Amino acid sequence: METFERDGAKLTLYRDAPDWEGPTMAVAKLRFESVEAGAALLAEVAEHARAQGAAAVIGPMEGDTWHSYRVVAESDGRKPFLMEPTSGAHDLAAFEAVGFERIGGYFSASVPLAEIANAAPPKARDGLTITAWDGSNPEGLFAQVHALSCEAFAGNALYKPIGLGDFLAMYMPVVPMLKQELILFARDDAGALKGFLFGIPNYAEGPQPESAILKTYASLQKGAGHMLSAEFYRAAHGAGYKTAIHALIHDDNLSALRSAANGAEVFRRYALMGRRLG
Numbered sequence: 001m002e003t004f005e006r007d008g009a010k011l012t013l014y015r016d017a018p019d020w021e022g023p024t025m026a027v028a029k030l031r032f033e034s035v036e037a038g039a040a041l042l043a044e045v046a047e048h049a050r051a052q053g054a055a056a057v058i059g060p061m062e063g064d065t066w067h068s069y070r071v072v073a074e075s076d077g078r079k080p081f082l083m084e085p086t087s088g089a090h091d092l093a094a095f096e097a098v099g100f101e102r103i104g105g106y107f108s109a110s111v112p113l114a115e116i117a118n119a120a121p122p123k124a125r126d127g128l129t130i131t132a133w134d135g136s137n138p139e140g141l142f143a144q145v146h147a148l149s150c151e152a153f154a155g156n157a158l159y160k161p162i163g164l165g166d167f168l169a170m171y172m173p174v175v176p177m178l179k180q181e182l183i184l185f186a187r188d189d190a191g192a193l194k195g196f197l198f199g200i201p202n203y204a205e206g207p208q209p210e211s212a213i214l215k216t217y218a219s220l221q222k223g224a225g226h227m228l229s230a231e232f233y234r235a236a237h238g239a240g241y242k243t244a245i246h247a248l249i250h251d252d253n254l255s256a257l258r259s260a261a262n263g264a265e266v267f268r269r270y271a272l273m274g275r276r277l278g
Contacts, residue, residue, distance in 0.1 A: 008037030018158040022055030038094030070270035104272035109264035117237030125223040133183035152218035195219030197228040211243035212236040
């Protein structure tokens with residue numbers, strides 16, 4: 001990493017970002033006091049990256065998609081939820097001013113749990129059982145999540161593997177905030193993990209949040225994700241939460257279709273920006 005700063009602007013350059021059409025670097029941790037200051041610094045850093053052999057720069061991204069990335073592109077003005085990426089008022093315009101294009105689109109949406117928690121359950125898949133985390137051995141929990149995530153996400157655009165140690169460093173600090181009923185596993189008859197769902201209360205609302213965040217889910221077997229999300233809605237509603245937040249969904253994912261089918265209302269859109277240096 002390398003930090004660059006000039007009057008009215010500051011950012012960090014990550015030299016080892018996921019490849020996007022060739023060797024790629026990423027920018028993040030943006031602090032732009034104006035569009036002009038941000039654009040000037042982005043242009044300067046892009047030239048620096050080109051001189052260092054990069055074919056492209058993407059951002060905002062703190063090195064990879066496991067960490068914070070995306071710039072807010074549209075918003076209804078509601079407050080950020082827990083672990084949501086945030087942006088400065090001038091970030092998007094500064095990217096656009098120096099030739100960055102949108103290379104990925106994402107959204108977050110919300111839906112009243114009372115409307116979906118009691119819907120007809122999805123068709124059960126042979127051999128799959130959904131269970132909640134029992135609260136024990138959090139390191140073992142996240143080791144399983146890490147292994148399945150690496151396998152399930154390996155084919156995604158801009159995928160870059162992450163070691164278990166770095167993964168645990170990201171998630172172990174949030175263990176005191178976890179609720180067992182919102183951490184779900186799908187296992188087959190042999191006990192092998194075929195999917196997981198990581199949900200968490202939206203503590204950005206305070207110590208007694210009314211919304212629960214469906215943060216991440218992944219599966220290796222068709223139908224597991226649908227079963228996991230249905231159980232999440234039921235459990236969250238039963239625990240007294242009023243709203244489910246579908247967090248940071250890629251526009252082209254199956255999850256986007258399911259979110260729309262559930263009647264979720266989009267309240268924020270995000271973009272990942274990229275610029276070719278050739």
